[in-house]
Amino acid sequence: RLGRFVRWVPKVVISGFMNGIAVLIWVGEIQSLFGWWGKNNYAGGITSNLAVAAMTLILIVVLPGLLGRVDRRLNSFFPATLLAIVIATAICSF
Incomplete structure (x- = not known):
């Protein structure tokens, strides 16, 4: 139901939000891959x-x-x- 309100949000804001999420995921995975900041999960x-x-x-x-x-x-x-x-x-x- 709330999805219809997304059309009121500028595309630049949505793009920035998605890029921020991508950076957070990337940093988290790189930390796990190399074993930085804590134990190595792999x-x-x-x-x-x-x-x-x-x-x-x-x-x-x-x-x-x-x-x-x-x-x-x-x-x-x-x-x-x-x-x-x-x-x-x-x-x-x-």
Whole structure:
């Protein structure tokens, strides 16, 4: 119900809000990845953490091109970022 009031909020305000959230998430994840400010939540040491982060970033860059070659509609149906996170999670689970 309250969503209809969003149209009264300027797009610049919404963009700034979303960018602020993105920065907070990024800083929190970087702190966890490198083990700054507290205990490291990821097991396996810095090398394996960086390998997982690099693999996920590579997948995010490579997957749109691969999906575009198979079928252009797949690229819009399965976002590359979501697919990369699912693949990286599946690989790390085993």
